Structures are given as structure tokens and as C-alpha cells.
Amino acid sequence: MFDYFDALLLARIQFAFTISFHFIFPSFSIGLASYLAVLEGLWLKTGKTLYLDLFRYWLKIFAITFAMGVVSGIVMSYQFGTNWSVFSDRTGPILGPLMAYEVLTAFFLEAGFLGVMLFGMERVGKRLHFTATLMVAFGTLMSATWILSVNSWMQTPVGFEMGVNGQFMPGPSWLDIIFNPSFPYRLFHTVNAAFLTTAFVVGGVGAWHLLKDRGNLHARKMFSMAMWMAAIVAPIQIVAGDLHGLNTLQHQPQKVMAMEGHFDSHPDGAPLILFGIPNSAEKRVDYKIEIPKASSLILKHDLNAPMAGLDTIPDNEEPPVGTVFWSFRIMVGIGFAMLGIGLWSLWARWRKSLYSSKGLHRAAMIMGPSGFVAVIAGWITTEVGRQPYVVYNLMRTSEAASPLDAPAVAASLLAFIIVYFAVFGVGVWYILRLMGHAPHVGEAGIKSGDTGPIRTAGITPGPTQNPGHVQPLPASKEDV
Amino acid sequence: MDLTVIWAFIIAFSVFAYVVMDGFDLGIGILFPTLAAGPERDRAMNSIAPVWDGNETWLVLGGGGLFAAFPLAYAVILPATYPLIIAMLLGLVFRGVAFEYRWRDPRHQRFWDFAFTGGSFVAAMAQGMTLGALLQGIEVTGRAYSGSWFDWFTPYTLLTGLGTVAGYALLGATWLVWKLDGPSQHHARILAKRAAWATFILMGSVSLYNLLLNAEYAERWLTAPEIFFAAPVPILTGITAIALLRALAVDRHSKPFWLSLALFLFGMAGLGITMWPYVVPPGLTIWDAAAPERSQIFMLIGVVITMPLIIGYTAWAYWVFRGKVGDEGYH
Numbered sequence: 012m013f014d015y016f017d018a019l020l021l022a023r024i025q026f027a028f029t030i031s032f033h034f035i036f037p038s039f040s041i042g043l044a045s046y047l048a049v050l051e052g053l054w055l056k057t058g059k060t061l062y063l064d065l066f067r068y069w070l071k072i073f074a075i076t077f078a079m080g081v082v083s084g085i086v087m088s089y090q091f092g093t094n095w096s097v098f099s100d101r102t103g104p105i106l107g108p109l110m111a112y113e114v115l116t117a118f119f120l121e122a123g124f125l126g127v128m129l130f131g132m133e134r135v136g137k138r139l140h141f142t143a144t145l146m147v148a149f150g151t152l153m154s155a156t157w158i159l160s161v162n163s164w165m166q167t168p169v170g171f172e173m174g175v176n177g178q179f180m181p182g183p184s185w186l187d188i189i190f191n192p193s194f195p196y197r198l199f200h201t202v203n204a205a206f207l208t209t210a211f212v213v214g215g216v217g218a219w220h221l222l223k224d225r226g227n228l229h230a231r232k233m234f235s236m237a238m239w240m241a242a243i244v245a246p247i248q249i250v251a252g253d254l255h256g257l258n259t260l261q262h263q264p265q266k267v268m269a270m271e272g273h274f275d276s277h278p279d280g281a282p283l284i285l286f287g288i289p290n291s292a293e294k295r296v297d298y299k300i301e302i303p304k305a306s307s308l309i310l311k312h313d314l315n316a317p318m319a320g321l322d323t324i325p326d327n328e329e330p331p332v333g334t335v336f337w338s339f340r341i342m343v344g345i346g347f348a349m350l351g352i353g354l355w356s357l358w359a360r361w362r363k364s365l366y367s368s369k370g371l372h373r374a375a376m377i378m379g380p381s382g383f384v385a386v387i388a389g390w391i392t393t394e395v396g397r398q399p400y401v402v403y404n405l406m407r408t409s410e411a412a413s414p415l416d417a418p419a420v421a422a423s424l425l426a427f428i429i430v431y432f433a434v435f436g437v438g439v440w441y442i443l444r445l446m447g448h449a450p451h452v453g454e455a456g457i458k459s460g461d462t463g464p465i466r467t468a469g470i471t472p473g474p475t476q477n478p479g480h481v482q483p484l485p486a487s488k489e490d491v
Numbered sequence: 492m493d494l495t496v497i498w499a500f501i502i503a504f505s506v507f508a509y510v511v512m513d514g515f516d517l518g519i520g521i522l523f524p525t526l527a528a529g530p531e532r533d534r535a536m537n538s539i540a541p542v543w544d545g546n547e548t549w550l551v552l553g554g555g556g557l558f559a560a561f562p563l564a565y566a567v568i569l570p571a572t573y574p575l576i577i578a579m580l581l582g583l584v585f586r587g588v589a590f591e592y593r594w595r596d597p598r599h600q601r602f603w604d605f606a607f608t609g610g611s612f613v614a615a616m617a618q619g620m621t622l623g624a625l626l627q628g629i630e631v632t633g634r635a636y637s638g639s640w641f642d643w644f645t646p647y648t649l650l651t652g653l654g655t656v657a658g659y660a661l662l663g664a665t666w667l668v669w670k671l672d673g674p675s676q677h678h679a680r681i682l683a684k685r686a687a688w689a690t691f692i693l694m695g696s697v698s699l700y701n702l703l704l705n706a707e708y709a710e711r712w713l714t715a716p717e718i719f720f721a722a723p724v725p726i727l728t729g730i731t732a733i734a735l736l737r738a739l740a741v742d743r744h745s746k747p748f749w750l751s752l753a754l755f756l757f758g759m760a761g762l763g764i765t766m767w768p769y770v771v772p773p774g775l776t777i778w779d780a781a782a783p784e785r786s787q788i789f790m791l792i793g794v795v796i797t798m799p800l801i802i803g804y805t806a807w808a809y810w811v812f813r814g815k816v817g818d819e820g821y822h
Contacts, residue, residue, distance in 0.1 A: 075595070
């Protein structure tokens, strides 16, 4: 029995590790694909090569991000079966078709048009190439739609019948299953998060180059675009998050109790605990700083509304409070910091110091990777918050695992950790190196030719580029 | 017609599409060390760079489709071959990123070339051994795998693994014959001949071994009336093999690739005859493992609508990058 528990814990760690790593890439590539489509669209509309330069600059980064997303994603599509075979058998009739639709309507679309998007500009012409870029961007959004439908169904399962063999069988309406109660909120909140994450990466890179040379027109453009996104999308995201929270309160109350740190019920107005240390053993939050009745105000829109606490939930149905409590605060904290940057940029724009405010540039640079932290923290909040269930209230995580021995899972977990840190660490380093180059006029595309399609010959590490100055072209044919 | 049978054919088609499409780009990975460093390797890589990602998507469809259409089979096969699947996934990680990384970091290009080859070899070997593990039979109790976690490791699965490596190398070499020219094409033709012989020998050995493996398999192939359905497969395979060797002997460009592809098609047909109607021999038939009818219908609608589109734009993507790599590059 003890062995079995160990294998289960290892399988959970492995899933958490591989999906957290994987999630980093799509949360960037979803936003970046759309950003590339916007840049190429602006180039076609205005004819300004500035946009083409920016398109090519980010396309190189997109190519690496996408490759890492693909290979870490294939792992996910098999891990349901390798490590969670009981779950796969029981939920396959419902979740399998949704994932099959993801492959058919998203993965093929992305992969089919990616080659043309990366290498095909000169072969197919501008318009067809733009179509390919749009298809890739659309594919990333379709993929998010289906996989979040799958996840949402596990959180708020509806529209099924129980089969005699223990399987969850689809009921008469697939629309009920796809558009399950938490899906619209989760989809909007997650895709918005991907856009915001990308905006802060782009803004951070722009800020870095502005700090080195505030006259760089390319850096100015990307910084400005990113700050518009921050100013507009961050507040939307906070509202969307609030609505998602209300939806969670309705369908998964114990998750919200853990997020809020409400061990006790509050019959006349629950406080909003800003900070504190959840003490699950004693069932209280130590050293807490709280605003009286504010939680009831936010969640029920009434200062004195009664709020149930974890004391109303049997112990074996409670999620781990500490993790959920903290990850939720990290996510929300970053969200408000993003809003702060957005507002600061509006003020700087109004004061005409958007491109000269070193303080803003430094802050934007520091916030560059913050979206990834927020996305992972948000994911941990929702996934740990629904424990101990894998299909909410119907199937426990402990019932879902494959009949594997602990050493087998331990070995694979170790292999994943070593390989992922090595391979994706190197990839991130390559991305950072590309980002370290200043964007400039005559930006090389993902070059193709006899000596390699994916080489940025001629602009590999060299002295800082002088923006506005046309780079000498490399000896091989240039696809400007 | 029975929906379950239709789904068995759809999954088989996905697996076949995966095997031949990712087969040739995995094959190029396997052959990479035998290609000359420099332009020859670069061109070989370029010939697959725009399409490998699409090719690999068929693997996701194969896995995802199995999960959707035969969830019980998915839930049994993957734990039974756990170390193989993990090895395959990690191999695919290495070779997938090598496509990008080797151009990003010229100083470590040798390392990423090695990762490309190692990853391709491990993935091909693991896939072949998984097929072998399936054919030799998987122990099932109730609705779960009940063997130990090294049951998949036998001389037979080693043979099927090596056969797959050789077959992929053949697909890769004949693809290069098609896409390269000059001395590189000549080199690819030599590699293709060697890979062809290795494939014939290993494919033949696996086929004969199958007859010893399981009395039911032997009955399929050796007794009337089944033999009348089964016999054309080895005969056509033999004819194709001879045609392939002849095409490689003369100055043909695309023909060897198409003949290798036909060889895999007959291999697949043989596999179907051997396994039918089991999805997990010796116990689970496709009907035992099938998803309920509502799942099958819902997905079938998706397949009917999207599959022609997928095949259409995939073909278009190949068409965009047609021609010899060395002639014009991708400009």
C-alpha cells in the first residue's frame, strides 16, 4: 500500500512538472502568434518595413518557442495514458473526442501552416503568407479552446451518464459537455493571460533596448504596442479573474475557501485576508492581516453576506490550503503590478516621456517575465484547489493512476527533470540571446538557402547594432 | 457498416500516415552521421525542416485518436510499454529542438547533430519495440495492464525495433534521393540500397517470427481460406522490393521513395491481417475497447469534415517546398 502511494505521488509530481514546463511555451506562443499576425497585417496595410523588421525579429523567437511547445506537448498527449490509465479508461469517451478535435482543428492547422509561415515568404507571396500566419495564430487559439474545455469539464463535469463499466459516457448533448459551466470563464481568463504574458515579454525586450538606446525606432514601436496592451488588457484581466472566481465559488466552493484562507465560516461578513500563514494543522491562518467583511463584499457583493468556511467540508475533501492560498496571492499580486505598469505607461505617454522614462523602462524590464509566473501560479491555484479530485466530486486523483511500480515512475520523473532543464534551459538561453540583439532595419528572416534555413547569418553576436542604420547584408542571398 | 470498424481503419490510417511521414524524417536523423558534415547535412535538414512538425502531428492524432476511440486500449498499452513510451517522448524532444538549435549555435552544432541522431534512433527503436510488445501480447486483468514493467523487453521486440529503424532509414534515404542532387544524391542512393537490404531481412524475419509467436497468427497466414486473402500481401511486397532495387540501380529520383512507401503499406496490411480483430492481443478486440457510439459519431463528424482539409493543406505545404533542395534553397 505504501509503495502504491509513492508511485501515485511521483506520478503527480511528474504530471505537475511536465505540464508546468509545457504551459510556459503556449502561454507565450499563443500571444506571440497573434502579435506576429498583427505585425504582418500592419506591414501589408501600411507598407512600412518597420513592421516587417519587427515581424522577422519576433518570428525567430517564435520558431524556438513553438518547437519547445510542440515537443513538450507531445509528452502531455501520451502522459494521460502512461501515468493516468484508469482516468484515461474512465473519461476517454468524453475527453478523448475533445482532444481529438484539438488535434484535428488546431494542431494540424498550426503545423501545416507553420512551415510556410517560417520559410515560405518568398515562395507563396505576401497575401498567402499572411494567410498562413493567420492560420497559425487561429490554430493556437483553437488549441487553447479545446484543451481548456477538457480541463473545465474535469472541474465542472456535466452532460454525462455513468456506464456500467465505470466509464463516464457522453449524454445526448455534446454542447453541454464542451460548454460546461466553468469553460467560458477559464477560456477567457487563460487566453487573456497568454496575451498579457506576451505583451510583458515584448515590453520588457523593448524596454531593455530603450535603456541602451532610446532612439531605436523598432524598440520604441514594440514598447509602445506592448504598453497599450498592458494598459487595456490588464484591467480586463482583473475583471475576468473576478468573474471566474465567482463562477468557482458557485461550482467549487472549497477551492475559494482555500484561496481565501477561510478555515472558519463567517455568518455575518467574511474578512479578506491579505496576508498570513495558513496553518492547516490548527485550521487557522497565523499572523494574518485582514480587511473585515471585504471578502463578502467581493464575492457576494454584500458586506454582511454569510460565507461558509472549510469547517463545513469533510477533511478528506479539502484541498491543500497553503499552496492554493499562496499561489493565488502571487497571481493576483502580479496582476495588480501589471495594471500599475499599464497606468504608469498611460501617464508617461500623456507626459510624452514614454520613450525616455528610465524608471518605467526598468520596471517594464523587471516585469518582462512576470506573466509566466502569474500563469503558473494561476494554474497551480486552480489545479491544486480542486484536489483531492481529478473529476470534481466524482473521481479522486488517488483512483486515477496507472498500475505502475514506484521505481518506474521515479526513473521517468528523473529523466524528465534532467532532460527538460537541459534542453529547455538551452532553448531559453537561445531566446534570450536573440532578444539581446537590438531590432534593426533590414532584420533578417529565418533564413533559408543552401547553408541552412534557420540561421540568422550575419547578425549573430556582434557589436550592438546601430538602429536606423542599414546592416550590411551577409554574403549569401538575402531575403529582404 | 460498424462504427467501431470504421474507427479501427481511421486509427490504422493515422498510424500509417505517421509511420511513413515521420518515418522519413526520423530516418534522416538516423542516417545523419553517415552524411558529410557541412552542406550535405544542412541540405538534408532543410529538406524536412518545413514539414517535420506536421508529420509529427500524426503521432498526436494516433495517440489522441486511440484515447478517444479505444480508451481501454490506450489505458492498457501505454502503461504496459511505459519505459518505451517515455524513451520515445524524450527522444522526440531532443530531435525536435535540434532542428532549431543546430542553426542557433554553430559552435555546438556537432552536439545538436548528435542529439538529432540519438533522438531519432531512440524514437524509432522505441516505436518498433512498442509494436513488437503489442504483437507478442499484453497481459490484461479486468480493465488494466497486469504484467510487470519489463515484459516488453524480448528478442522479438528487439527485432521489431531494429526493423523499424531500418525501415525508417530506407524512407529517409529514398527521400534524400528525391530531394538532393549531385554527389549527395549518389551518396543517398548507396545508403538507400543498404537500408533496403536491412529492411528486407528484418521485415522478413519479423514476419516469420510472427508465425512462431502465436498459433492464431500462424493460422491466419497458413490455412485456407484465410491464406487466399493473406497471400497477396507477401507476393506484392516481394514485387515491390524487386522494383525498389531496380529503381535504385538506375537514375530515378522520386520513384524509390514511393516504392518504399508502398512497402510500408503492405507491411501495414500484413499487420492488419495478423492482428485483426484485436487491438490488444491476445485478449482485447476492437469492440471490447471501443468508446460508446455517441463518442464515435461525434468524432466521425469531425474527421469527415477536417480530414480532407488537413490532407489538402498538408499537400499544399509539401507542394510549396517542392523540388531539389540544393537547386534553389527555399527562396
